[in-house]
Amino acid sequence: MKNLTKLLFLAVFVLVASCEKEKTEEETTLQEREILLENEIIVSDGQEDPELIFTPQSEEMREGVNMGFSNTTSGATVVQTYNVIDADRAPFGSQQPTSNFWWSESPDADDYFDASTYFSQNEDNQLTFTEYSNGTANITGSTVRGTCVVTLNVWLKNKKSFAEWSAIGGEHKKEGTAGNASNSDDMNFYVIDHTRSTVSAAGGDCVQEGNFGLTQRPDPNDPDTPNFGAHVGPGGANYDSNVGADGLSTWGWLIDPVSCDPLWLIDFNFRIEVAEDECNDCIGKVTDLTLNWDWHNDYRVRVYQRYENTCYATKIFDETVGAGENFSFSGSNHDGSLGKWAYIYVGNCYYTKIRTNCDLNIGPGYVKGVLEVVSGNSSQGGELCEYVKEDNKCHRHWYCYYNLDYCYYYY
Numbered sequence: 099m100k101n102l103t104k105l106l107f108l109a110v111f112v113l114v115a116s117c118e119k120e121k122t123e124e125e126t127t128l129q130e131r132e133i134l135l136e137n138e139i140i141v142s143d144g145q146e147d148p149e150l151i152f153t154p155q156s157e158e159m160r161e162g163v164n165m166g167f168s169n170t171t172s173g174a175t176v177v178q179t180y181n182v183i184d185a186d187r188a189p190f191g192s193q194q195p196t197s198n199f200w201w202s203e204s205p206d207a208d209d210y211f212d213a214s215t216y217f218s219q220n221e222d223n224q225l226t227f228t229e230y231s232n233g234t235a236n237i238t239g240s241t242v243r244g245t246c247v248v249t250l251n252v253w254l255k256n257k258k259s260f261a262e263w264s265a266i267g268g269e270h271k272k273e274g275t276a277g278n279a280s281n282s283d284d285m286n287f288y289v290i291d292h293t294r295s296t297v298s299a300a301g302g303d304c305v306q307e308g309n310f311g312l313t314q315r316p317d318p319n320d321p322d323t324p325n326f327g328a329h330v331g332p333g334g335a336n337y338d339s340n341v342g343a344d345g346l347s348t349w350g351w352l353i354d355p356v357s358c359d360p361l362w363l364i365d366f367n368f369r370i371e372v373a374e375d376e377c378n379d380c381i382g383k384v385t386d387l388t389l390n391w392d393w394h395n396d397y398r399v400r401v402y403q404r405y406e407n408t409c410y411a412t413k414i415f416d417e418t419v420g421a422g423e424n425f426s427f428s429g430s431n432h433d434g435s436l437g438k439w440a441y442i443y444v445g446n447c448y449y450t451k452i453r454t455n456c457d458l459n460i461g462p463g464y465v466k467g468v469l470e471v472v473s474g475n476s477s478q479g480g481e482l483c484e485y486v487k488e489d490n491k492c493h494r495h496w497y498c499y500y501n502l503d504y505c506y507y508y509y
Contacts (some may be wrong), residue, residue: 139468140393143450143496149409150441156402156411160430175231175388175426179481180344180370182225182239184218187367188275188339198225198368199241199248201352203305207363217241217248225250226480227330227346227370233257235288235330237346237366238385238434244303251434252295252312252366254288254328254348263287263327268318271326271347272336274367279341280333288328290314290350296432297352297364309432310352310361328366335369345369380461381479383435384454386428391419393468400443401427403454407437414440424472429454435477442469450496461485467496 187194190211197216202209209215218241219225225239237252260270260282270282292313299307316323328348335345347367351360391399401415414436415427429436436454443449450466456476458464464471464485474482 136395140397140444140449141496142448143467145451146448147439147441147451150402150404150411151409152411157413159416160405160412160414177229177231179373180227180229181373182219182227182237183369183371185335185338185345185367185369186340187216187337190274190337191339194337198366199250200365200367201243201248201305202363214243217243217246223247225368226373229257229330234291245301246299246304247301248304249298249300249433251432252297253291255291256289258287259283260285260287266325268325268327270329271324271349274335274337276333276338276341276343276345277336277347280331280336285329285331285334288330288348289318290328290348292353292358296355298432305362309355311355311358312364313351313353313358313360315349315351315363330370335367337367338369340369343369344371375481377461377481377483378476378479380456380459380476380482382477383433383437383456384429384440384460384482385434385436385475385477386426387436387440387452387454387474388424388426388472390424390470390472391422391468392470394421396420397444399425402441402443403430403439404437406431411441433477442466459485463487 182198184196184198186196193211193213195213195216195218197218199217200210201215201217203212203215220242223240223242225237225241227235227237229235233256235254235257237250237254240247240249242248258266258268263270264282268287270285270287272278272280272282290312292311295312297310297312299310301307314327316326318325318327326349328346330344330346332342332344334347335343336347338345345368348365350364350366352362352364353360391397396418399415399417399419400413402411402413404410405412412430414430415425417425419425427440428434431437438453438455439451440454441448441451450469452464452466452469453460456479460471460474461482462471462473462484465487471482471485476482
């Protein structure tokens, strides 16, 4: 009886081992087959845009003037996304309206108690604050006063603790109810990245309409002025009655985007609250995407978009991507969007393009060739929901016959 039991156990073991070996061999064979067909798979989809024009400037990187997961900046991931809550301006709440943004209309900034200089959110104009794993952060969205809508794409960089910040001469600007009660050691500090930040204003109530750059105030590189940067943490919304609530304060200049001359004084002062994990359909335009390179070999991958929706290409990503790795990029338009298409080049050649104007309800799970969307955001819908996959049997190949039916990818 014991011998029979041993024989049965041995038979089961051999069967299991055989199945595992067969499975491994099948997987290896599939990978080997695909690699043998690499010259047929990693090829153009045949849909290159004849109207897209490349110039020498097209090869100059324009990393994420956007906001969102990505570029997010060359592969950085989102640490946390926050909803912005307007600050109640304590202790001056009776003289200043609840707001998140102040735009002085006076050269001497003597209109601090002029209620018409403060901007806030409403149903159609909202702000979000996002922190990334590479020490950057982003304020994005819009804020409004009367008929003046200000669209923000403000990037912060070089995240530091207070110990690190003070070691380079940085200071913590405490003022207002929450600010004066805050603890410097609880704060993180950033500096406005003027190379990526954009502000646009539109509407009859704006003191000036158009597109602007943004730089830190006071100048962190001027040894004769204090260096306050941007602080984020408990009590960070200086002028607010909610002592200990997470918030942000920073100060800047709106500048001419060409000459960089300072034009207008501005301040940010608002609370932040962790955003719930929600997703939406693609609404507006895609602002950023993270893709998975679902292939067995490393390749140089470049991503372009149309510069401000013109016919000229501008590069927003250029790195060697490893087998199975994720990579991220975000829009460089002034509104942070990718426009209509993201054009993807593999090696030295055009590979495919991804529709990013929300005509396609793109989201995680959307596949183009050996690329799969992992995550992304749209300008009005926020985080993208899962893509409802079509029954596309042309896996990896752009065109194929399946049971005599011709199939292709939807563009």
